[in-house]
Structures are given as structure tokens and as C-alpha cells.
Amino acid sequence: MSQSFDALVEVIAQLRGPNGCPWDAKQTHASLQSYLLEEAYEVLDALEAPDSPALKEELGDLLLQILLHAQIAAEGGRFTIEDVIRILIEKLIRRHPHVFKPDPQQSNPLLPEQISQQWEAIKQHERQHQEGEKSLLDGVPQTLPALLRAYQIQRRVSRVGFDWQAPRQVVDKLHEELEELRKIVEALPGDSSKDLENDHTHQAIEREFGDVLFTIANLARFLHVNPEAALRKATKRFTTRFQYMEQHVRKAGKSLNTLQPEEWEALWQEAKQQEAQEHPRQVFTQKERNTTRL
Structure with missing residues (x-):
């Protein structure tokens, strides 16, 4: 490892050592969970700002969380940061045979789609040898934001052929789910707040609303849009x-x-015009639409 990285690992160890920082020393994997998530989102914020000077610092803050977790594991005799790096290197090499163990009989380079299929096949082979992971979906973290988890689950099942054939079919499914939700909403009385207190009605609305969101996540996948990123930007x-x-x-x-x-409407339109002047929308040609991952 580089000298600076080794020095950073030593700093983390000293912070949690006998003469270190009491706050750092008392942290556990569980107590650090919220900080890990917070730092990851701060990196996302920095990435969305073009040429953000904060990105360098935010990546460092995220790295700190990784090193803290590795240090806690090392203190418990489970693994070290070197084990983390070694496993990552092995995984990258194993999942990129076209780079590290190219087939001499393969004259043409693999296309991105073929590389993606190869990656998934290797991951599936790995799952079959991992104790406790019996399903294709077991590796999708339960703690992902719900919209992103829906996206990832549908992405996984699509790789084994359980999928729609075209985006139009997903749009039709979305219309179907919205119609089912509309029927429940239209059946509510004038003072809907009272009826919503009914557990059965609330559960029905929640179920249909969930189906709408799940279908939207699937449509996002077809359109190569990350639904979490799209919603974050819209917000x-x-x-x-x-x-x-x-x-x-x-x-x-x-x-x-x-x-x-x-007055609200006039101000809103004025705000939109101001935004359009400051951040003009990028217009793609048809060719660019076909080749750009939105």
C-alpha cells in the first residue's frame, strides 16, 4: 500500500486506541450506520454539482467510514483493511476475464451488453457457492431506498428473461395500475379523511400506490433512468x-x-423561466438518444 494510505490506517487505529479519541473508540458497526449513509449521500450531492471542489473532501469522509468499519473488524479479529482490498482485487479480476484472462480465440472485443451478461453469469456462479444465498434476489440489500430496491430487483429478474419486451408494455401496465388507484380514490366520500382512517381502505390505497411506484421504477429501468437520481433531481x-x-x-x-x-401560478412560471435561463436543457439528436444512457 502507499505510504499515505498506510499513514491514514495508522491514524484511524490511533484514534480508536487507548490514548485516542473517546468518541471514536466507543463507535460500533451499528452506531456508524447512519454516518455511512449520510456520507454516501453527501458524495452524491457533490457529484451532481459540476466540477464540485467538495467532491475530494466528501470522498475522503466516505473513505473514513470504510476504514472505521475495517478497524472495528480488525480489533475483533475478523478481518483487516488489507483483507478488504485483497478480496476486491480478486473479485475485479474474476469478473473481468476479458481483461485479465482474455480468450485467445476471441478476435473481436466484447460489446458492453456482452460484458454485462458475462458479469451477471459470473455473479450467479458465485451465488451458487455462497452459503445461505439461495435466490437471485438475495443479494439486493434490504436497506436500499425502496424505489432503488424495486429498480434493482426488476433489473436482476430481467437478466434471466422475466421481463417485458418493450417500454410501451410497461407504460400500459402503469396506466392499468393508475386506473386501479383512481377507482379507489373516486370511491372515497366527500370527506375522504374520515374514510382513510378505515384500515381496509388505507391498506387498499397503499397497495395500489405501491404497485404504481413499482411499475414506475420498472419503466425507469427500460428508459435507462435511475429513479432515485431522477426523483432527487426533480425534488x-x-x-x-x-x-x-x-x-x-x-x-x-x-x-x-x-x-x-x-399569484402562485405566475410566480411558479417565473421561477421556471429563471431556471431555464440559468440551466438550459440539453437537447439530444435522435442518434444521441439511442446511444446515451439517460
Whole structure:
């Protein structure tokens, strides 16, 4: 390992040592879970800002979490960070035979789709030799955000042929699920809040709403869109627009809760125009649409 990496590992060990930091020393795998998730999301935030100077620092914060978990495991005699790196190297080499053990009879380089199929076949072979993992879906983490987990599950089953044939079929399925949800909503009385207190009604709505979201995640997969990223960006756009409206309302000496519907609409359109000027949408040619992973 490099000198700087070795030094970092030593710093982590010292922080958790007898004369180290009491806070670091008392941490466990369980107590650090929320920090790991938080640092991962901060890396995502930095990645979404073009040429963000924060990315370097956020990657370091994420690396800290990895090293802390490895140090805790080492203290328990389970494994070290060197074991983590060794296993990763072995896995990368094993799953990239076209790079590290190329077939001399293969004259043409593999296409990305063929590489993806090869990767999945190798992973499936590995799963068959892993105790306790009996299903194709066992390796999808339970703790993933629900929308992303739905995406990953459908992605996995599609690789063994359980899939729709075209995006249009998924759109039709989405319309079907929305229609089922619409029927339940339309059956609610005028004061729907009372009926929603009924467990049966609430469970029915939750079930149909879940089916809609699950189908949306599948449509996202067909369109090569990460649903978590798409929703995160849409939420960010909404936040930016709403904050723009807040600023204008304050400047006008008004209060948000006094605005009329037409005032809200005018401000919203103004916010969208401002956004379009600051961040023009990228327009793809048909050829680019066919080759770009959205």
C-alpha cells in the first residue's frame, strides 16, 4: 500500500486506541450506520454539482467510514483493511476475464451488453457457492431506498428473461395500475379523511400506490433512468423554484399564505423561466438518444 494510505490506517487505529479519541473508540458497526449513509449521500450531492471542489473532501469522509468499519473488524479479529482490498482485487479480476484472462480465440472485443451478461453469469456462479444465498434476489440489500430496491430487483429478474419486451408494455401496465388507484380514490366520500382512517381502505390505497411506484421504477429501468437520481433531481428543481418564489414574496413585503392561486401560478412560471435561463436543457439528436444512457 502507499505510504499515505498506510499513514491514514495508522491514524484511524490511533484514534480508536487507548490514548485516542473517546468518541471514536466507543463507535460500533451499528452506531456508524447512519454516518455511512449520510456520507454516501453527501458524495452524491457533490457529484451532481459540476466540477464540485467538495467532491475530494466528501470522498475522503466516505473513505473514513470504510476504514472505521475495517478497524472495528480488525480489533475483533475478523478481518483487516488489507483483507478488504485483497478480496476486491480478486473479485475485479474474476469478473473481468476479458481483461485479465482474455480468450485467445476471441478476435473481436466484447460489446458492453456482452460484458454485462458475462458479469451477471459470473455473479450467479458465485451465488451458487455462497452459503445461505439461495435466490437471485438475495443479494439486493434490504436497506436500499425502496424505489432503488424495486429498480434493482426488476433489473436482476430481467437478466434471466422475466421481463417485458418493450417500454410501451410497461407504460400500459402503469396506466392499468393508475386506473386501479383512481377507482379507489373516486370511491372515497366527500370527506375522504374520515374514510382513510378505515384500515381496509388505507391498506387498499397503499397497495395500489405501491404497485404504481413499482411499475414506475420498472419503466425507469427500460428508459435507462435511475429513479432515485431522477426523483432527487426533480425534488431539487422544485426546491430551487419554491425558494425563488419565497424570495420574491419577501421582497414584495407579502406573506406566502396570503397569495391567491393565480399569484402562485405566475410566480411558479417565473421561477421556471429563471431556471431555464440559468440551466438550459440539453437537447439530444435522435442518434444521441439511442446511444446515451439517460
